[in-house]
Amino acid sequence: MCQVALGELLNGKRSGIYRDRLPGFNDPPGNTCLRGDSGFGHALSKYLDELGFTVFVGVLNEKGPGAEELRRTCSKRVSVLQMDITNPQQIKDAHSKVVEKVQNRGLWAVVNNAGIIGLPADGELIPMTNYKQCMAVNFFGAVEVTKAFLPLLRKSKGRLVNISSMAGGVPMEKLAAYSSSKAALTMFSAVMRQELSKWGVKVSVIQPGGFKTSIAGTSEMWDKLEQDILDNLTPEVLEDYGQDYILEQRDYLKFISRCNNIDMSPVLLDIRHAVSAKSPFAFYSPGAMAYPMLCFVSFSPTGIFDYFSKKLHHFRGSMPKALTKQA
Numbered sequence: 102m103c104q105v106a107l108g109e110l111l112n113g114k115r116s117g118i119y120r121d122r123l124p125g126f127n128d129p130p131g132n133t134c135l136r137g138d139s140g141f142g143h144a145l146s147k148y149l150d151e152l153g154f155t156v157f158v159g160v161l162n163e164k165g166p167g168a169e170e171l172r173r174t175c176s177k178r179v180s181v182l183q184m185d186i187t188n189p190q191q192i193k194d195a196h197s198k199v200v201e202k203v204q205n206r207g208l209w210a211v212v213n214n215a216g217i218i219g220l221p222a223d224g225e226l227i228p229m230t231n232y233k234q235c236m237a238v239n240f241f242g243a244v245e246v247t248k249a250f251l252p253l254l255r256k257s258k259g260r261l262v263n264i265s266s267m268a269g270g271v272p273m274e275k276l277a278a279y280s281s282s283k284a285a286l287t288m289f290s291a292v293m294r295q296e297l298s299k300w301g302v303k304v305s306v307i308q309p310g311g312f313k314t315s316i317a318g319t320s321e322m323w324d325k326l327e328q329d330i331l332d333n334l335t336p337e338v339l340e341d342y343g344q345d346y347i348l349e350q351r352d353y354l355k356f357i358s359r360c361n362n363i364d365m366s367p368v369l370l371d372i373r374h375a376v377s378a379k380s381p382f383a384f385y386s387p388g389a390m391a392y393p394m395l396c397f398v399s400f401s402p403t404g405i406f407d408y409f410s411k412k413l414h415h416f417r418g419s420m421p422k423a424l425t426k427q428a
């Protein structure tokens with residue numbers, strides 16, 4: 102995967118986008134701290150390692166298989182650190198370890214990658230715990246890590262790269278909890294971009310479309326989330342939607358997973374550009390539909406967007422029980 106990504110870039114397929122590469126684009130500009138023990142974060146750690154960066158990877162579970170694999174397969178330049186981003190003490194500890202390791206060489210970039218999606222369902226059905234969890238990881242976690250590491254980035258005049266989502270800019274049914282937290286992260290990044298320019302720190306936000314990673318979760322996770330939904334509904338809402346409709350929600354996750362891209366290289370290339378290019382972009386939208394959808398929602402009248410978005414949304418689930426009775 103990493104070599105493919107590098108090859109694609111050097112072959113110039115994306116040269117129109119990456120014309121402003123640093124003269125020494127292939128040289129590691131410094132240390133990078135990112136997070137993730139699977140998916141984009143995992144692949145990016147390996148990719149940046151191959152490019153010669155010193156990488157600190159914060160992981161949710163330092164003893165998990167993803168973390169073990171990074172230790173086993175990466176060079177000595179990669180350090181794996183325990184960092185649950187919802188745990189302020191773990192962020193402090195990871196920060197201290199990074200400071201100790203980089204000493205006066207400085208930290209060049211922070212990539213806020215960790216994220217969760219939960220079980221997509223109608224916003225009325227999603228339990229409050231799920232909304233709060235999405236905000237805790239996708240927004241507050243990223244903000245807290247950013248605040249902890251910014252003094253280092255200000256010193257290096259480095260880069261902050263936040264992995265948001267196309268869903269943070271494009272309303273998509275059943276993603277109220279996830280999308281709201283990503284919209285908050287996108288706006289946070291945009292404000293930070295303006296504020297940090299006086300310090301020479303450049304901020305980019307990545308808004309990927311759909312890629313096949315572990316984010317969709319496992320059927321055990323879906324069982325638990327489904328139970329959470331059922332346990333938290335009032336009798337009235339349960340009656341209106343009906344249990345069958347609720348149990349069908351997981352099909353939506355299977356449906357969007359099937360449409361996702363298996364090649365993560367557009368995401369890795371964009372993050373690499375955000376970290377290394379002399380003039381990184383403020384926004385990147387890797388993935389086939391991400392950029393068109395973001396433009397569509399910004400420039401078309403709402404009614405037209407909603408109409409076509411429903412058409413594009415091929416998922417044909419049943420209707421809530423109360424609406425079926427009416428029909």
Ligand SMILES: NC(=O)c1ccc[n+]([C@@H]2O[C@H](COP(=O)([O-])OP(=O)(O)OC[C@H]3O[C@@H](n4cnc5c(N)ncnc54)[C@H](OP(=O)(O)O)[C@@H]3O)[C@@H](O)[C@H]2O)c1
Nearest residue numbers: 137138139140141161185186215216266311312314315316
């Ligand atoms: N895949 C997509 O289609 C897509 C599209 C748009 C945006 N994104 C965003 O891209 C980022 C990476 O997602 P992915 O697709 O690569 O999914 P993933 O494979 O599930 O990766 C998410 C990573 O975040 C970690 N994580 C979750 N909660 C955490 C916490 N409290 N503290 C520290 N780490 C935590 C997970 O650790 P564990 O593995 O231990 O759970 C996992 O390594 C996310 O922010 C996601 O929202 C993904």
